[in-house]
Amino acid sequence: MANIHDIAKRAGVSVSTVSRVLNNHPYVSESKRAAVQRVIDEMDYTPNRVAVDLIRKETRRIGVIMPYNNNQAFDQLLHGVLNRSVELDYTVMVLPTKYDPEKELACLKMLKNKQLDGIIITSRSNAWKAITPYAKYGTIIACEYTDHPEIGCAYIDRYASYLETFQLLKDKGHSRVAFTTARGEESNSTQLTIRAYQQVFGALPPEYQIRDCYSIDDGMHAAKQLLHLDRRPTAIYANGDEVATGIYHYAAQLKLEVPEDLAIIGQENQPVGIGLQLSTVDHQLVKVGEQAFDLAIEKSMEKVEIPYRIIKRPSI
């Protein structure tokens, strides 16, 4: 394939002149510019992006660390990132980790070896202490709040969100409230959920927390465990609308009325919950993704909070 030298030779100019027309630099005579452009078109020449990246020391490419891609929440985040990347002519790399700390670090290393200008961490398994050292090689943006000055954040005040949701349930007269989570205590979200619960309701009966919930099926299993308890919960706060949907279906099988016998509220305002009229806490993850991207390309270490909103529908 033709390179910049071939173009220069055929156009009868130097490579610097070709480079100048390639990058729209001023101080190129119209005649030479036209001649170069003609040869470029003739030869169907495209500059090698890798060579450009090498010399410019930037790639206009950012990575998104995502434990899973087939998950509503991460998908929304990615969607936000992609939205902005297309507008700003950046390119994005998906970095699946399955919460493997080694893999996570390997992804961060792509900053160090110059493959990526920045990385957005949608969720992580490593401690910040292991992550921050990579900030000197490129921008690191988190989709959660952290004090670390070298990390930019596009975050939701999850604690406030959980608190308000539990309080809402309490205000509606519920005292037996259960909830589901994705991961266990190793997860920041889970910890905050538990703390918010305790703040509102006091001690958490262990049987009121069900882990490893991601899908509708998981929601059904969770409901199976919860709805046969002696002290059956009258409300369940699900960690997603799919899970909430599963709970709804299992409750229906038991002929329990929603919300009379069981109040249900989910998270993320997914299409799946709309038909069932499920209440939900929308953490606006698409916006979080967009904001995270913007911070990444601005190399900003700001902490930007994205507001959440509780969407009340008949299920509570």
Place this chain on the structure above:
Amino acid sequence: MANIHDIAKRAGVSVSTVSRVLNNHPYVSESKRAAVQRVIDEMDYTPNRVAVDLIRKETRRIGVIMPYNNNQAFDQLLHGVLNRSVELDYTVMVLPTKYDPEKELACLKMLKNKQLDGIIITSRSNAWKAITPYAKYGTIIACEYTDHPEIGCAYIDRYASYLETFQLLKDKGHSRVAFTTARGEESNSTQLTIRAYQQVFGALPPEYQIRDCYSIDDGMHAAKQLLHLDRRPTAIYANGDEVATGIYHYAAQLKLEVPEDLAIIGQENQPVGIGLQLSTVDHQLVKVGEQAFDLAIEKSMEKVEIPYRIIKRPSI
């Protein structure tokens, strides 16, 4: 940041020796290897990947053209690609196009400018004629069948799938069968669905085809249009399980029994359909994605068919 010359100097060897230990080449004395390794560790050195890519003329990176990322089908495909990429230590770039032909071509161009070794097209808006010229710059794999010898394919025999599904419905006694599609006639899938319908049932009453269906909500709207027709369909073949779910809900609102009053069958075997016991045609898109990836890195132009399977549940 340190480069290979710094390492060489500090270790008292030449850059080639450093390069050799970096790439685990034989013919390096143990003593030098150890010395080099020590300096590498001391200086916390990582080779610049861009420079390596430039000289090796490959990136071990492949792109996935996806009209949308927040869509069940494309998400499964991407999931398959990601599965294999992690195993084989490749990296993947998501290329959203929203079916914009210009953008699609711009993505293909990343082959030409050496950013990508290969591209997987999950769905396209350009004609093959516009796409194939890019095959000389890198591997192009399609997730649909095409004759073009320069394109590898990981595909489902969609025509057979649609045919079998319509035939199944006919065998169950249905003669008034409607269906939903995503895009209109510009889409290959839509065309095949129509042809299969005509093959089984003859002329297609225009009101039996509803387009632009993606979500549960779209399914509800489709059902609204279909279930009030004078000649109300007794079966609906939805283009996805979310859409099928919307149809189910709307039918429930009308107090129609499934499958007695209305048979419903969806596609892609999504979690959302399992709770509702919806029948579905599983096109095994995760496998398609995995296969597409394998073809991409083998630079293969084979045409590999992935079998579909009809999953019969109580909804038909």
Place this chain on the structure above:
DNA sequence: TTGAAAGCGCTAACAC
């Protein structure tokens, strides 16, 4: 306004 030349950081052919 233009061109020569010095890199960017690395690999690999070649010579020793």
Place this chain on the structure above:
DNA sequence: GTGTTAGCGCTTTCAA
């Protein structure tokens, strides 16, 4: 086994 050196394809001083 090891080092020298010529690139990979481009951008950007610097001098003319």
